[in-house]
Amino acid sequence: MALKYRRVLLKLSGEALAGEKKFGIDYQVVGDICQSIKKCVDAGAQLGIVVGGGNFYRGRSSVQTDRTRADHMGMLATVINALALADGLESIGVEVRVQTAITMQQIAEPYIRNKAIRHMEKGRVVIFGCGTGNPFFSTDTASSLRAAEIEADVMLKATMVDGVYDKDPHQYPDAVKYDTVTFHEVLEKNLGVMDSTAAAMCRDNQIAVLVFSLEQPDNILAAIKGENIGTIVKEDSSK
Numbered sequence: 001m002a003l004k005y006r007r008v009l010l011k012l013s014g015e016a017l018a019g020e021k022k023f024g025i026d027y028q029v030v031g032d033i034c035q036s037i038k039k040c041v042d043a044g045a046q047l048g049i050v051v052g053g054g055n056f057y058r059g060r061s062s063v064q065t066d067r068t069r070a071d072h073m074g075m076l077a078t079v080i081n082a083l084a085l086a087d088g089l090e091s092i093g094v095e096v097r098v099q100t101a102i103t104m105q106q107i108a109e110p111y112i113r114n115k116a117i118r119h120m121e122k123g124r125v126v127i128f129g130c131g132t133g134n135p136f137f138s139t140d141t142a143s144s145l146r147a148a149e150i151e152a153d154v155m156l157k158a159t160m161v162d163g164v165y166d167k168d169p170h171q172y173p174d175a176v177k178y179d180t181v182t183f184h185e186v187l188e189k190n191l192g193v194m195d196s197t198a199a200a201m202c203r204d205n206q207i208a209v210l211v212f213s214l215e216q217p218d219n220i221l222a223a224i225k226g227e228n229i230g231t232i233v234k235e236d237s238s239k
Contacts, residue, residue: 001043004226005154007120008040009147010049011140012158014081016214018055025055025084034088036217037125041094045224046120048150049127050143051085053077071135075102078139082129083107095124101133101142113149120150140198148205155202155209156223157194162213163231164193180232193233208234 012033019026040047056077057070065073079100086096097119098108108129109115116126131142140157147155161169162177166189169175183203186193193199193211202209212219212230222229 009152011143014052014055068135075130101130140194144201158214
């Protein structure tokens with residue numbers, strides 16, 4: 001199978017794992033996502049995954065907890081999701097390694113860049129938990145960082161919307177979808193694709209971001225194959 005992108009960083013939101021339940025983990029949804037990831041691995045793609053924790057806890061939305069402690073709690077939520085994804089993938093025969101930015105050696109490997117790349121070269125999916133391991137940084141920023149570190153061909157941002165719009169399509173029926181958009185426009189127009197730190201990191205490291213809907217999990221494979229879905233975010237100089 002012809003793939004446009006060989007090494008990929010996939011960003012999954014925690015909310016996506018909750019499905020219609022909006023909280024916790026919907027194992028049917030996780031199973032569907034894992035099946036799509038397996039198809040990508042079987043096709044020869046090398047996958048690193050960053051997963052959020054918003055289906056359990058969102059540190060930045062806490063108003064009663066110290067921000068640093070709240071972000072640490074959010075990091076732990078990402079580990080729950082990482083382990084759930086790992087379990088789902090292993091149950092269908094996909095080799096997985098979970099690496100965390102905060103050491104918890106009884107349940108996961110510590111994040112080591114060269115080891116992560118070696119795992120992917122051997123056909124293993126690597127799931128990165130705990131974001132960057134630092135408070136005040138989002139999992140979008142962690143995705144940008146890991147994409148740069150593993151020299152990913154693209155960062156796939158699987159969301160609940162089928163691309164980037166000039167305004168919220170859930171609120172405005174006349175919202176216009178972009179096929180392509182630059183990081184400069186994302187930052188200047190505050191398009192909400194990702195936080196400014198993540199966007200700047202992708203821009204500075206010339207990492208294109210493909211934003212697409214996870215409503216159909218097989219969109220992950222379609223994105224890696226280079227099919228015309230979602231919105232590509234890149235700098236003008238990117239190819």
